[in-house]
Amino acid sequence: MVDIIKTVITRVLFLDFIKGLLVTLKYTLSRSITLKYPDHETWIPYERFRGEHKLHRNEDGRELCVACELCVAACPTDCITVVPMEDETGRRGINDRVAKVWEVNLVRCLYCGYCEDACPTTAVRLSRGFELACTDLDGTIREREALLTESPIPEHYEGGVVVKAKYIRKLIQIKPELWKQKDWWPAKPGRSKKR
Ligand code: SF4
Ligand code: SF4
Numbered sequence: 001m002v003d004i005i006k007t008v009i010t011r012v013l014f015l016d017f018i019k020g021l022l023v024t025l026k027y028t029l030s031r032s033i034t035l036k037y038p039d040h041e042t043w044i045p046y047e048r049f050r051g052e053h054k055l056h057r058n059e060d061g062r063e064l065c066v067a068c069e070l071c072v073a074a075c076p077t078d079c080i081t082v083v084p085m086e087d088e089t090g091r092r093g094i095n096d097r098v099a100k101v102w103e104v105n106l107v108r109c110l111y112c113g114y115c116e117d118a119c120p121t122t123a124v125r126l127s128r129g130f131e132l133a134c135t136d137l138d139g140t141i142r143e144r145e146a147l148l149t150e151s152p153i154p155e156h157y158e159g160g161v162v163v164k165a166k167y168i169r170k171l172i173q174i175k176p177e178l179w180k181q182k183d184w185w186p187a188k189p190g191r192s193k194k195r
Contacts, residue, residue: 035162037165038131038165039165040164040165041162041163041164041165042162042163042164042165043130043161043162044128044158044159044160044161044162044163045128045130045159045160046159046160047156047158047159048159049126049128049130049159050111050112050113050116050126051111051126051127051128051129051130051132052106052126052127052129052130052132052142052147053104053109053115053124053125053126053127053142053147054124054125054126054127054129054147054148054149055102055123055124055144055147055148055149056122056123056124056125056149057148057149057150057151061151063098063099063123063148064121064122064123065082065098065099065102065119065121065123065124066097066098066120066121066123067082067083067084067085067097067098067099067100067102068097068120069082069084070118070119070120071114071115071116071118071119071124073118074114074115074117074118075114075115076110076112076114077108077109077110078108079104079105079106079108079109080102080103080104080105080115081101081102081103081104082099082101082102083099083100083101083102084097084098084099084100085097085098085099085100099144101143101144102143102144102147103141103142103143103144104141104142104147105140105141106132106140106141106142107137107140111126113126128159
């Protein structure tokens with residue numbers, strides 16, 4: 001009997017309908033968490049993110065890769081190809097070697113980071129680059145020239161922030177005051193924020 005009265009009251013007063021409207025109203029008034037990607041905003045992933053490979057240089061601009069092929073041996077999917085060559089000075093020895101070919105197949109890659117761990121010179125790093133979509137299979141191969149960085153990659157960097165896309169497009173150095181913090185995964189009490 002009580003259940004019947006409850007059902008009648010709910011239906012007469014349109015309580016379910018009102019509940020639904022309140023949910024809509026709540027999300028209409030709450031802070032938007034939609035990222036206006038890629039035209040207006042871009043996500044800078046956390047430091048732990050493993051994306052596109054980059055080949056690192058030292059402070060003098062010299063390539064750190066010595067074509068030792070340890071990354072090839074460590075790769076579980078056999079997606080790295082390295083062919084060694086002597087550098088332009090003609091000197092020989094492991095420290096003077098550079099790679100003639102260093103390429104990776106981004107489709108076969110698992111982004112496991114084993115190549116990074118195996119590299120004795122910290123030449124290969126998995127960067128924060130996540131825009132890897134392409135329309136043909138040629139776009140899945142990244143060659144040495146495209147992977148070489150202009151300058152050393154910092155050992156640590158901040159991540160987990162949203163920045164305006166124009167700063168990325170114009171390669172402007174992103175300063176913390178330009179970040180737009182969206183705390184989608186805020187730190188829990190007593191625990192530090194994930195990086
Ligand atoms: S991240 Fe893993 S799968 Fe990808 S190239 Fe490196 S070792 Fe191979
Ligand atoms: S990236 Fe590192 S492990 Fe791979 S060939 Fe170059 S120096 Fe060796």
